[in-house]
Amino acid sequence: MIDTTTPFTVRFARLPRRGLLLGLSASRVACIAIAALVLIPAMFVASTLGAIATAPIWGALVALAFVRRGGRPAIEALPTAAHFGLRRASGQTKWRARPAKPRPAGTLALPGDAAAMRFLVDEKSGTAVLHEPHAQSLTVAAVVSHPAYVLLAPEEQARRVHGWGRALAGLAHRGTGTRVQVLEISLPDAGRGITGWWDTHGVKSRDQWAVREYEALMKTAAPAASTHRTLVAISLDLRAARTHIRQSGRGLAGAVACLRQEMTSFEASLRAADLRLVSWLGEADLAATLRQAYEPGFDKERFVPCRLESAGPMAVDEEWDHLRHDNAHSAVLWISEWPRIDAPPFFLHALVFQPGIRKTISITAEPVPADEAIREIRKAKVEYATEAAQKARIGALADLSDSVEASDVLDRERALIAGHADIRFTGLIAVTAATGADLEAAVAEVSRAAIQSGCETRRLYGQQARAFVAAALPLARKVN
Incomplete structure (x- = not known):
């Protein structure tokens, strides 16, 4: 209850x-x-x-x-x-596409180490499956729809949070090493959908007070509107799931069959959390998603059908603190600190609904096996005890932060003993703008919005290309 x-x-x-x-x-x-x-x-x-x-x-x-x-x-x-x-x-640090030199069939046209990824289309579901040989993983992505969480009653909010927690715990307890990535993509919108509907179906009588107020509201709010899209990607660890793969059949076909089972279970757990899985992304939809990340003005309706072999950028230049790709500039921020005080589940509201900025918020959750989590906790307890003894030996004062961190480790151990799953998660924010000056302004605004949400962000230096692939693309890659 x-x-x-x-x-x-x-x-x-x-x-x-x-x-x-x-x-x-x-x-x-x-x-x-x-x-x-x-x-x-x-x-x-x-x-x-x-x-x-x-x-x-x-x-x-x-x-x-x-x-x-x-x-x-x-x-x-x-x-x-x-x-x-x-x-x-x-x-x-510079990458250029070569249209005159076709890529091998089944490969992705992505820069950096992501170029090693392969893809195939599951014949039974029509889903595009990404295979990363070096990391030994299979990844699929889906579009998820959900109601306005903030507008729900408190008990309904709590029920949905518990449902999502059970979904993550289910992935952790199955022992397949399935990693989950949630991407919230926010795109600036001029509000033409709202104003267009009003022009077609709205009441034109200016004598009514409600009509005047609604039109005034549209003039103020519509230009700052944003379009939001939520994607969820799950990645199956082939090494951790080798036992399950053998039961489903050997080789890549058995791995895809095992992944299909994970997809079915995950979809059922989403329904329990009142989240609706609209569809798993096929080749055309996934290719359009990858292309739009590198080229914000890309219109998939003009390029039908989209192919994954050509879904990458045309040009990428990586700088120390940002990335230039096609017709845009991007920078990736790492959420280095989450709220350290009690916060409501919608604490990211100010960051997610910040208007006028193109950004992608990516949260990657990776389940930790129970035995590995216990070893990490024991190691941490020994390190804290050793450090406390060293400080006492030299007469150094103990910091309150040390006791807080040690208390967090004990809370984590109690949760494991109670049967909860241990999950390691990472938050990244990819900010995109048309020019370098606009990018710096957008990064400053996102950093302020993160502070309002109780989070601290840190710009990643010297690794922007790899971080952008992890933050802006639904690949559920492992983040180090």
Whole structure:
């Protein structure tokens, strides 16, 4: 029985900030240790002059350990920067389509490591199935419709939240490693649908007060309207589901049959949460979805039928903090912190319904096997106890954040013991605009809307191309 006497709220755990020593990561500890190995002998040999002479070395190491770039210590961002520099030097940050050179049949025309993906069409359901050989996964996507959640009664909201939770828990308990990605695509709309309907069916009498008020409301609100589309992608882990695949038949055909069972079960669980699965995406619909992500002005009605072999972008240039593709610019933000206080389930309302900005909010949920989750919890408890002992030994004051994080770990353990599933989730926001200046303005507005929702966002640097594929495309890729 769902308790509706008190407001239904959710609270997220803090992002763990454990380290090797006193909250410092191994790379930061190494920098400090090397700096000490340089400074201390120099002071013993040449006193102050030795410290001054070696200052560029130990000073740079200390700066790498404590100076932050992009929300992270510089030493932790250094591998990403080095990798981006190598890719730029080798020309891997620029991608161009080659229409004169046809791609092999069954492959996708996507940049980066997504180019290794293959596709096939399930003969029984007509659904386009994406196969990623390196990650050993099969992925399908569907269009989902849902009512206006905020307008529902509190008890109905709580019931639907529990229904969605049961849907995720069902995927976790089946042991197939099925990953779920929810994409909320928001497109700016001039409101022509609203005004067009009014022009055709509306009452034209200006003498009525209701007519005047409605027309005034349309003039104010229609230009800032947005069109929303919700997609759900599920990805079957072929390694975790090998036992189920053997029961359905070996090889790729058996994997597709196993995935079909997952699709049926997931659709039933969505109905239990009062979500309607409109249709699984076939080749034409999935190709149009991929193309529209890279080219905002793409009209699938003009290009029928759409083919997955040519559904990628024509040109992509990856920069340090943004991505330029076809006729648009995009940037990807990572939701680094979720609300740490009790918040209603619709806490993302301000972010989702922010008008005038083209964006895609992607939340990827990956079930964690119970035995692996227990091992992670035990490791975390040992690390917290070790860090507390180290601080007590040197006389350092314990932070309240440490006790909060340790309490979150205990709450996670209690939930597992009670039979709940453990799920690892990641939130990304892909923001798209026509020009670079418009993109920066849109990113600033999205960051403010995230703060209103109780979230903190961090722009991803040096990995925008890979992040865009994970955030804007319904591929349910694993996010590291």
